[in-house]
Amino acid sequence: MPGARTHWHRHPLSQTVFVTEGVGLCQRRGGPIEVIHPGDRVLFEADEEHWHGATPNRLMVHLAMNEGDDQHDVVHWLEPVTDD
Numbered sequence: 001m002p003g004a005r006t007h008w009h010r011h012p013l014s015q016t017v018f019v020t021e022g023v024g025l026c027q028r029r030g031g032p033i034e035v036i037h038p039g040d041r042v043l044f045e046a047d048e049e050h051w052h053g054a055t056p057n058r059l060m061v062h063l064a065m066n067e068g069d070d071q072h073d074v075v076h077w078l079e080p081v082t083d084d
Helices: none
Strands: 007-010 015-022 024-028 033-036 041-044 050-054 060-066 076-080
Touching: 015 024, 050 060
Parallel strands: none
Antiparallel strands: 007 050, 007 076, 015 041, 015 060, 024 033, 024 050
């Protein structure tokens, strides 16, 4: 949904995001906000805190590939993303 808020999160065994449509944003904890477009592939390393979502006036569609750890954990949700 355009402008939808997301949460910081991390994946125990990494995540690969493939943008298929629209324009999105992503950020690694402590890093700059990156603009992502269709055809872009973004790899988040194991336990790297990050977020990804649509830009405020666009929609973004993506595929996310995750692998569960030995306890079948795939994602750990953290605090909401804010304008700060």
